[in-house]
Amino acid sequence: MGDNQDNRKSFLDTVKFDEKGLVPAIVQDHETGKVLMMAWMNRESLQMTFDRKKACYWSRSRKELWLKGESSGNMQDVHEILIDCDGDTLLLKVSQTGGACHVGYHSCFYRKANSDMTMDICDTLMFNPEEVYGKKS
Amino acid sequence: MGDNQDNRKSFLDTVKFDEKGLVPAIVQDHETGKVLMMAWMNRESLQMTFDRKKACYWSRSRKELWLKGESSGNMQDVHEILIDCDGDTLLLKVSQTGGACHVGYHSCFYRKANSDMTMDICDTLMFNPEEVYGKKS
Numbered sequence: 001m002g003d004n005q006d007n008r009k010s011f012l013d014t015v016k017f018d019e020k021g022l023v024p025a026i027v028q029d030h031e032t033g034k035v036l037m038m039a040w041m042n043r044e045s046l047q048m049t050f051d052r053k054k055a056c057y058w059s060r061s062r063k064e065l066w067l068k069g070e071s072s073g074n075m076q077d078v079h080e081i082l083i084d085c086d087g088d089t090l091l092l093k094v095s096q097t098g099g100a101c102h103v104g105y106h107s108c109f110y111r112k113a114n115s116d117m118t119m120d121i122c123d124t125l126m127f128n129p130e131e132v133y134g135k136k137s
Numbered sequence: 138m139g140d141n142q143d144n145r146k147s148f149l150d151t152v153k154f155d156e157k158g159l160v161p162a163i164v165q166d167h168e169t170g171k172v173l174m175m176a177w178m179n180r181e182s183l184q185m186t187f188d189r190k191k192a193c194y195w196s197r198s199r200k201e202l203w204l205k206g207e208s209s210g211n212m213q214d215v216h217e218i219l220i221d222c223d224g225d226t227l228l229l230k231v232s233q234t235g236g237a238c239h240v241g242y243h244s245c246f247y248r249k250a251n252s253d254m255t256m257d258i259c260d261t262l263m264f265n266p267e268e269v270y271g272k273k274s
Contacts, residue, residue: 009255010254010255011255011256014248024175026163026175028172033165033170033171034170035163035165035228038163038221050250080249080250081249081250082246082247082248082250082259083248084174084175085238085239085242085247089175089245089246091246101221102222103222109220109221109228110219111151112217112218112219113148113187113217113220114148117148117149117187119146119148119151119220122219
């Protein structure tokens with residue numbers, strides 16, 4: 001009974017935003033389970049993600065709402081949104097168009113640590129960022 | 138060449154800890170790809186995780202190093218550690234003994250949002266937390 005009542009609670013009211021009003025969102029391919037990226041959401045971007053079924057984040061560097069793929073075309077169709085036990089982390093299961101990473105890889109987690117603390121590339125390059133975002137002058 | 142030189146950089150020196158000295162670590166089952174939890178690491182817990190190949194975090198609530206599974210027995214054997222493009226998020230691929238969640242579920246992400254903003258349980262209960270952690274008085 002208690003559990004069932006808890007489940008009826010509004011999802012949005014369960015999310016615990018941090019002192020900056022943000023919550024981290026882990027983004028995972030809904031078919032393969034591959035983790036693609038992590039980004040931050042405020043309440044407005046989470047609401048937009050719900051409404052549009054396209055992932056929308058809060059860009060901490062640009063300090064603005066960020067509809068993922070708006071400039072690159074690499075959008076994320078959102079299939080499921082999960083929340084963790086503490087209510088302070090989200091998990092989005094998405095279909096990713098192209099690559100998730102601004103460097104051009106399919107996943108932002110394209111580097112793996114070796115036991116000697118060096119790193120190796122462990123992912124596939126999907127696009128040339130200069131072609132997608134324009135060459136940095 | 139540039140890429141290759143970058144890969145030879147020390148993994149630990151690539152991690153960008155936040156203003157509190159912490160970095161979020163996403164934890165994923167290395168065989169199924171299921172996302173189990175997210176926790177925070179400081180430099181010391183990351184070094185310990187490397188050395189022991191068991192996941193070790195920084196508990197923000199208890200303000201202490203936290204060897205996952207120390208009290209519950211539900212440890213995480215670490216197979217791989219990946220880092221994202223910005224160097225500010227880690228991804229651990231682990232074998233999870235028992236359940237990852239202190240509530241007793243296999244994953245901390247055991248609640249899924251429905252389109253009407255209610256939530257449903259979407260995971261398996263693995264243990265009774267009262268038996269594992271003791272009954273709260």
